[in-house]
Amino acid sequence: xxxxxxxxxxxxxxxxxxxxxxxxxxxxxxxxxxxxxxxxxxxxxxxxxxxxxxxxxxxxxxxxxxxxxxxxxxxxxxxxxxxxxxxxxxxxxxxxxxxxxxxxxxxxxxxxxxxxxxxxxxxxxxxxxxxx
Amino acid sequence: xxxxxxxxxxxxxxxxxxxxxxxxxxxxxxxxxxxxxxxxxxxxxxxxxxxxxxxxxxxxxxxxxxxxxxxxxxxxxxxxxxxxxxxxxxxxxxxxxxxxxxxxxxxxxxxxxxxxxxxxxxxxxxxxxxxxxxxxxxxxxxxxxxxxxxxxxxxxxxxxxxxxxxxxxxxxxxxxxxxxxxxxxxxxxxxxxxxxxxxxxxxxxxxxxxxxxxxxxxxxxxxxxxxxxxxxxxxxxxxxxxxxxxxxxxxxxxxxxxxxxxxxxxxxxxxxxxxxxxxxxxxx
Numbered sequence: 001x002x003x004x005x006x007x008x009x010x011x012x013x014x015x016x017x018x019x020x021x022x023x024x025x026x027x028x029x030x031x032x033x034x035x036x037x038x039x040x041x042x043x044x045x046x047x048x049x050x051x052x053x054x055x056x057x058x059x060x061x062x063x064x065x066x067x068x069x070x071x072x073x074x075x076x077x078x079x080x081x082x083x084x085x086x087x088x089x090x091x092x093x094x095x096x097x098x099x100x101x102x103x104x105x106x107x108x109x110x111x112x113x114x115x116x117x118x119x120x121x122x123x124x125x126x127x128x129x130x131x132x
Numbered sequence: 133x134x135x136x137x138x139x140x141x142x143x144x145x146x147x148x149x150x151x152x153x154x155x156x157x158x159x160x161x162x163x164x165x166x167x168x169x170x171x172x173x174x175x176x177x178x179x180x181x182x183x184x185x186x187x188x189x190x191x192x193x194x195x196x197x198x199x200x201x202x203x204x205x206x207x208x209x210x211x212x213x214x215x216x217x218x219x220x221x222x223x224x225x226x227x228x229x230x231x232x233x234x235x236x237x238x239x240x241x242x243x244x245x246x247x248x249x250x251x252x253x254x255x256x257x258x259x260x261x262x263x264x265x266x267x268x269x270x271x272x273x274x275x276x277x278x279x280x281x282x283x284x285x286x287x288x289x290x291x292x293x294x295x296x297x298x299x300x301x302x303x304x305x306x307x308x309x310x311x312x313x314x315x316x317x318x319x320x321x322x323x324x325x326x327x328x329x330x331x332x333x334x335x336x337x338x339x340x341x342x343x344x345x346x347x348x349x350x351x352x353x354x355x356x357x358x359x360x361x362x363x364x365x366x367x368x369x370x371x372x373x374x375x376x377x378x379x380x381x382x383x384x385x386x387x388x389x390x391x392x393x394x395x396x397x398x399x400x401x402x403x404x405x406x407x408x409x410x411x412x413x414x415x416x
Binding site: 009010011012013014027028029039040041042043044065066067069070076078080081115 | 173178180181184187336341349
């Protein structure tokens, strides 16, 4: 199985994985996998989990969305945030989840439902990934 | 002439002020470095995002996207980036002055304000400007979420048609000794038309949807950049102000010490005169 390199770029850090065998991304229209020699393209990503299979094993990350740009020589992930499964602050995530649930239960009129749903799914996603 | 004790007390208080100012200078220096580091870290993301946008934009009809719409300008929003704290020279007063002038030129009743930092908020609140939102108390713990939050509310305000143009006024960090107040148009986005050859590649979900979610992200990173520039400028301005204050305190200590020595000398002289004249009187 061929390996390729993945570059993960966020506003606060940049890092590389050079021996990736398989990458699974949370696309807007559903998860998809990327392997060597994938067709070039730009694909929008949703809140969800990233699975990166390298020579050294499998790693899980939680992301809040962004893009992936696939070119011949590398795959570049442009993400607004990324957290490795073992670095997720579970306490903070569950607090955020509780807060969002509470706000939904209050059901005030001026509530911004899009934003609320987004923060709910971000919190759920982070908790899910932290269990990987 | 002030008494010896008065002068001694003043020297003491100036010395303790000097200690405070020089400590603040050190802290500000460390914070400038941190902000600069964050600016460095954000650069690859900004560049990569811009590149992607430039790749797709030629294939997009600008009228389809709210954030690229150019409308007649009836109302404007101003985002004013100031600091939470003072003691940074003229940092805050300069920016509010520039902002106030620009706002009044357009007509303050047609301007909505987004105030970032306590100083701008307090200034414009006191003068009863139309403040829509203010964001304060996050500078110490500055992270990307702040930028995303501010970016989102600005975008909402623009796309809902409440304003037709969004300006940002912030301090641009030129170097340690120099900050420049800049006023830029944030929305509607204007890109230079550059020719890129269309490549054969996959766009998912669609090019339009991609640009639709790329552009807000691009705005968020712009806001992040403004926050960092302003933060670095604030700390640099504070560093300079505190450096000056420390030097001034030093000068003051010097002249007070001189005065103290003179007063002490005068006291000794008087005392000696008294003793001598007393002795003279005994001899007679």
